[in-house]
Amino acid sequence: MNESTFQNAVPRQAYVRQRYPRRYPARAPYETLTDPDPDAPPLDVDPAVDPEASLIELYGADGIGPTGRPMPNFPAPPAPERHGPAKIIAMCNQKGGVGKTTSAINLGAAIAEYGWHVLLVDFDPQGALSVGLGVNPMELELTVYNLLMQSGVTVDDVLLKTSIPGLDLLPSNIDLSAAEVQLVNEVAREQTLARALRPVVSDYDFIIIDCQPSLGLLTVNALTAAHSVIVPLECEYFALRGVALLMETIDKVQERLNPELELEGILATMYDARTVHCREVLQRVVEAFGDEVFHTVIGRTVRFPETTVAGEPITTYASNSVGAAAYRQLAREVLARCPVA
Ligand SMILES: Nc1ncnc2c1ncn2[C@@H]1O[C@H](COP(=O)(O)OP(=O)(O)OP(=O)(O)O)[C@@H](O)[C@H]1O
């Protein structure tokens, strides 16, 4: 590497920081965290009796939410009289196991409970979203893969109704991993999903795309199809690693492929208010991203892994749990942030 190449590298970083100061805080937010607290109490307690009351217990009754900001009241939205066109939201983080799929299922189910029409798109070859809604991905004849790669296949051919009224699913399985390779040779390869979804945009109020944990071509397709991105972040030590890269990807897609794309919000997941560590991580996330962070925070509870086994959202599996209350609150917050015209 000659000297001029090296010199070029530094101004590029400075340029990116200057251009997106909020997204690239000067100090990496995780640098000053203390190590996880070894004496922390067990994490699997679910104090739910009255879920709304336990949310207050979780957040404190002083009106200050877990993010350290005053907690607004998000009223239950009226069900729309007419449906569509849909707001398309990608659930995205290249870090694995942060709660993307859990959030897609439960946010979708909670919005549908309020009477809105929601389509969930499983865009991960692992098929976790399909499994989480009780579908066996290996038994499917047609999946999102066929929708993307075969011109005669329509959304209706692939679509499955779930047991939740108003909540539909486009399922996936391992076949989708082939699409990542095959799409490379297609014309307008980044727009393939957007094109496939276009015929049904007017039927739904929300389309939520569950991305796989990578920033590859499938994720770029999801970002190109979406109006906005929700980034779930697990409240733990390395949560913010890689977020700068994710934001850079979002910015690139916005500049080159999809000018409408915006950040819907950062969603803190697997939060445990009893550990200093969790509280510190959340504080750093809010320092770094300010009002981009949702007021709603999803607590850690074993109820979520249980719902995957049960194959249904927490809003029906444990309707009175804190987890269900949290996702209903998130639904109200999302609906308040982006009222559908
Ligand atoms: N709030 C929570 N509390 C406890 N466990 C949770 C919570 N949210 C998700 N989980 C569990 O954590 C695991 C990972 O969650 P999930 O599958 O939603 O993450 P993901 O980001 O979609 O993962 P991947 O990157 O592999 O797609 C699952 O077993 C899920 O049940």
Ligand SMILES: [Mg+2]
């Ligand atoms: Mg997932």
